[in-house]
Amino acid sequence: MNMKSKLPPSPPSIFSKMSALAKEHNAINLGQGFPDFDCDSRLKNLIKKYLDEGHNQYCPMAGTIELRTTIANKIKVCYDKTIDPEKEICITAGATQALNTAIQTFVQPDDEVIIIEPAYDSYRPSIEMAGGRVIAYRITAPDYTIDWDQFGELISERTAMIIINTPHNPTGTTLKETDLLALQTLIANKDIILLSDEVYEHLIYDQAHHQSVFRFPKLYQQSLATFSFGKTLHATGWKLGYIVGPPHLMEAYKNHHQWVIFSANSFVQRGIADYLQEPTTYQQLPEFFQKKRDYLTAGMSHTDFRPLNCNGTYFQLYDYSEVSDLGDLEFAEYMTKEMGVASIPLSPFYGEDPQDKVVRLCFAKSEEVLDKAIERLSRK
Template identity: 45%
Template sequence: MSKLATDHGAINLSQGFPGFDCDPHLLDLVTKYMKAGFNQYAPMSGVPVLRERLAEKTKLCYGVEYDFEEEITIVSGATEALYAAVTAVVKNGDEVILLEPAYDSYAPAVLLSGGIPIYVPLRLPDFSVDWDLVKSSITERTKLIMVNTPHNPSGHVWNQNDLNTLAEIVQDQDVYVISDEVYEHIVFDGRKHLSLMTHPILRERTFVCGSFGKTFHVTGWKIGYCLAPKELTKEFRKIHQFLTFSTATPLQYALAEYLENSSRYLELPLFYQDKRDLFLEGLRQTSFKFSPAEGSFFQMVSFGHLTDESDRNLAVRLTKEIGVASIPVSVFYQGKTDHKLLRFCFAKTDRDLEMALEKLAKLSF
């Protein structure tokens, strides 16, 4: 959809990346470390000072301690973390539970390891987890459950009951968990992100995957991390070593220094809530139906009451005729299930959001 947006000069609210630059100070820090000669390979697990800062951040945000030497690994993007974690534990014939709609890298990673994806749909309209369905999907071959909160594409955020129920399900099973938490600092309306690491049962069997790119508006840097218990980290690093080996050195040192000021991530929810609210106010002038996103920088809208048109066709038409690009939510389902939903990314400049909303208000069916 991004290419289609470019081809037709549309405002791109499809792909999930910020439409604005990062803090200039962060760029200055990268330049500083480049000029200081930090341009050779970083240690495979990440530069120690960044892993230390990440351990401190984790303790501050979640009250959980990780050993920066043996339980924290810096990687080339959260997608690499997800892939390495899957590959570390999934073997041929293992079943992996995927809650869909799901980010599109999950299933390919499972299949490349010889695993069998078991698709469990989230409940509509709020995209909460049907835990009875999850429990009934577990068999003696289940090796892994992949979860995502805040959720892409729906913006749903887990609560404490979700963590407790998942813990009850896996505590007597030989089942691991991968938790995709790249939007951990983008939650709204006073909610708190409840990382799976905060539950003692889950902490001992979970790979928590995060993203500096999503948090600090530098998705093009492809830099993320994985937090996991010592024994899981050993297996994770065996894969990471032969995927990318290490991640850009000056970026790591720059992020380590940047993390010294906690307000740079603690204030992020308010920054994105302002953008979400601006976008919602404009959506109220359209014919779409929606529930405000609880987290992430995505907002879904429903159009089934307006037309029988497929979500893919509508997304293409919006891009070509109206000049606003979105993502049809059916692409997040293995069977391309069409619930008549579109996903918009509101991590854009206010001006771009306002122009997009003006265009959407003129849409007719």
């Protein structure tokens, strides 16, 4: 038999590789990109209530209307944008499914999709599944800024989609108002969809405001924005998220979505809808995570690792060039085995290695765990 998969076989991801290495060498795992603390017990109790009350059958295809209405209210509170919960929101099995389904909906074979590298690892294979071609714009250390004139040169007749991510995994940088305005000008009056990955919308620091596509009415008409309850509620394992866009795009999106999962799980949606009625549940997140970022930065000042600018996500990049001359893959391995702390190297987030000497640490961890990691990395 000669059965062909649409994707070439891929090796285990860098996340699985570093976590296995951390386990083998008993290293503190700051590579793993999720919290080591639990979500709010009030939220868990709400979800248990709906489970026990028997909300265990299919809900509407786009998600419960209660959750969609809560999301529309949240968007109004955060971005002063009015969204129709019936026509502009769909609940998904995490942001990864939303991203993949959006790409399958709008990318035709041989279409080009521009991504910004380093990029979240699902973008490239999702585009390839659709038969599209990845066009990568590379941002590099130390600033990871975008030159929009150069970026514009990548746009062609075949460009169907552009994917952005702010706050940005893995660099911890954020796009500014001027970035979104430049992008709005570049794609105005073109048949290009902006897929805006905003899963870290509430993890933004130093009084910065998240530049959601919701703040740009003209750009929004060409956009689909994805979000993740995993990030907002410290519950990555629930795999629940949502996608928002204007009705003409969401109609096509939902036409695909119904054949992928039909609907996401029902009782968790009901619990989240109740929980998010109270805006402080998400408004306190910047302060909560900024404290952790600052705690790690203060501790790491006793090491030879140098922090790069981070004003979003729960990832902090460190320049290790005063510690070692090794390439980042070798260094991350050395750091795990010999220094006892696992990190994530950046080169796997690129098609072509820019050879920057930086690794990513996740600070969504308890102070006790951060202390242990800092102690191991400190100058002896």
